[in-house]
Amino acid sequence: xxxxxxxxxxxxxxxxxxxxxxxxxxxxxxCAVTLENVSKIHPGTNGPTxxxxxxxxxxxxxxxxxxxGDERAxxxxxxxxxxxxxxxxxxxxxxxxxxxxxxxxxxGQHEPVHPNxxxxxxxxxxxxxxGRRQAWQISRVTRLWRWRRPLRRLGxxxxxxxxxxxxxxxxPRLLLVDTPGHDDSPELARAIGASLRRAVRALDLTAxxxxxxxxxxxxxxxxxFLHHGRLADALGPSTPAEIADxxxxxxxxxxx
Numbered sequence: 001x002x003x004x005x006x007x008x009x010x011x012x013x014x015x016x017x018x019x020x021x022x023x024x025x026x027x028x029x030x031c032a033v034t035l036e037n038v039s040k041i042h043p044g045t046n047g048p049t050x051x052x053x054x055x056x057x058x059x060x061x062x063x064x065x066x067x068x069g070d071e072r073a074x075x076x077x078x079x080x081x082x083x084x085x086x087x088x089x090x091x092x093x094x095x096x097x098x099x100x101x102x103x104x105x106x107x108g109q110h111e112p113v114h115p116n117x118x119x120x121x122x123x124x125x126x127x128x129x130x131g132r133r134q135a136w137q138i139s140r141v142t143r144l145w146r147w148r149r150p151l152r153r154l155g156x157x158x159x160x161x162x163x164x165x166x167x168x169x170x171x172p173r174l175l176l177v178d179t180p181g182h183d184d185s186p187e188l189a190r191a192i193g194a195s196l197r198r199a200v201r202a203l204d205l206t207a208x209x210x211x212x213x214x215x216x217x218x219x220x221x222x223x224x225f226l227h228h229g230r231l232a233d234a235l236g237p238s239t240p241a242e243i244a245d246x247x248x249x250x251x252x253x254x255x256x
Contacts (some may be wrong), residue, residue, distance in 0.1 A: 032099045032174050032206035033082050038091035040077045040229075051077045053229040054091070056136035059222075061096065064200040064207045066217035067195070068247065069226030075210040078226070079105065079176050082208060095174070099206065104172030106163055108180045108210075119154070120147035123165045138165045141198045157191045164195055168203065174205040175199065179216070185212050193219035212242040225250055 040052040044128040051073040059065045069075045081093050083105045095103070123138070139145055142161040151162060160180065167175065177196060179189045193216035196207045200221075209220065217223045223235040223243055227250055237245060 014219070029096070030060050032061045032063075032096050033208075034058040035078075035081060035088075035096045036092045036094070038081055038088040038093060040081065040086070042073070042077075043087040049073075050230050052081070052088070055229065055231055056091075057224065057231060058229040059206060059208060059217065061098075062200065062204055063222065064197055064220040066211070066220035066223045067208060067210045067226065068212060068217055068223060070212075070241070070251070071226065071229065074226050074229045076108075076178065079107075079178055079208065079210055083176050099174040099202055100173070102173040103176065104170055104174070104207070105176040106167055106178065108178040114151055116150060116152060118148050118150055119144055119162055119165075122151055122162055123147070134169070134171075137202055138168050141165075141168065141202055156185070157188050160188060160192065161195060164192070164199075168199065169185075173205055175205055177207065178210045186215070189213040189216040190219075192216060194240055196220075214240040217243050 008156050021055070035055055038052055038055045039050060041048045041050050051071065055078065067075055067078060077086065081088055083103050084093070084095075085105070095101075123136070123144075135147075139147075142165045144158065144161050144165055151159060154162060175196065177192060179185075179192055189211050190213060193209060193211065193213075196209055199205060199217040202206050209216065211217055218238060218240045221237055223238060223246075224231060225233045225235075225246060232250055233246060235243065238246075
């Protein structure tokens with residue numbers, strides 16, 4: 001097998017949750033979010049389509065997890081379930097007490113509004129809500145130092161960093177990010193991966209990133225692979241080559 005199992009991801013029923021016990025009804029103590037046998041079915045003109053199939057996973061607190069999969073609908077549905085913006089067709093999603101109600105999400109294809117405002121006005125609409133220490137930490141994470149600069153003068157990577165900074169200003173405990181365009185900009189995906197890694201380390205939060213770029217995923221502590229809506233495999237800290245190799249084997253297996 002090209003992929004080795006990770007210790008940063010915990011599957012319910014395989015060591016940290018006792019099947020049938022009370023632990024199955026709440027997030028495991030060391031997990032920020034836990035999905036238990038989650039399925040998501042979308043209606044369609046040709047009949048219902050299952051985009052998630054009995055998906056079980058726990059992401060530990062203070063860790064950075066990357067999610068990879070060729071089916072866009074599956075990875076999006078997974079993030080939406082983790083964010084609590086959609087309800088699973090079957091199964092349950094649990095959040096730890098600290099993360100419950102403290103989820104920040106940044107979806108793909110999102111662009112900043114009000115491009116004529118400055119970075120400071122966009123990140124901190126109250127202009128005075130952020131303390132100096134928090135603003136400095138956010139600048140370190142996002143590499144945004146010129147807060148008086150208009151948003152319209154920023155490049156695509158910097159604009160996305162500004163959106164991430166705005167999200168971090170709300171002090172979320174669980175951060176969910178979907179890379180724009182999925183794979184249309186490797187440079188942007190890798191910049192997002194690096195920013196999330198810094199955020200997890202500096203701000204002690206938990207992050208989940210959906211990406212198709214192995215280099216972006218290599219910034220994470222763990223990588224999970226979806227295939228036909230199921231958890232197909234998982235890696236611990238890995239190189240881009242190892243992640244690409246796992247993707248290759250999964251894709252080759254789907255065609256044989």
